[in-house]
Amino acid sequence: MPLCYSQLTLSDRRRLHQLVERKVPVGEIARQLGRHRSTIYRELKRNTFHDAEFPEYSGYYSGIANDISKERRRRLRKLSRHPQLRELVIEQLKALWSPEQIAGRLLADGVSAVRVCTETIYRFIYGKEDCALELF
Template identity: 45%
Template sequence: MNITHTELDLRERGAIEDMLNAKGPVTRIAAEIGRHRSTVYREIKRNYFDDDELPYMNGYYGMIAQREASGQHTRRRKLIRLEELRAYVIAQLTISWTPEQIADPLAYNDLSDRVIHETIYAYVYSAESQSE
């Protein structure tokens, strides 16, 4: 059995929002979108808006949850965010270093940020890398 991790998409998040607004139980929401109930519970907990000053605005908003999820991907991609580190990695790849050699802490110059070889491989095969 091959289980692949797939993140919720905007359609699923919109369905969660609609069914929560209709007071649908989480188990039914999960069944409707084809996800495990724990996935839906985590999604709601992670992206539920709660404000004491604006209690009428409290709730789950699918579009905002999608925007947050997209932003988290960018934050996680260290080589997209950190220009100096990216330049170092690209320079080392250009002189035929492997991602494992680049990730070796002993090979580092004086960069304070570290990167693991899996991150380098992910960057090399990403759309961002292809555009450079």
């Protein structure tokens, strides 16, 4: 198993789909993919397709699982979804405010209807997409 965590790729999900279709035990799937078995359980739980109208079509499908995963990751980026909040945070970071000060001041002043925690700001600062802003 790799020492550093990495997201499952589409090819990993395709292999997982093949193994699930063949009813291979989760422990063996994890070994073949080089992942921990809890990762496989979590992937199957989070990204299995469920259809109420046609239950026979429910199951784990690699393409759908990849789309569900991408959508979940997209939803989590609060500062990307709220451009005014993002600009306010960038402005305060450039004024050398700490993430703790920014989160506390936004909450105390009620400037924004959306709350943001310090961890969200740190992820924004050190994230791959926003690293080019050099806010760190």
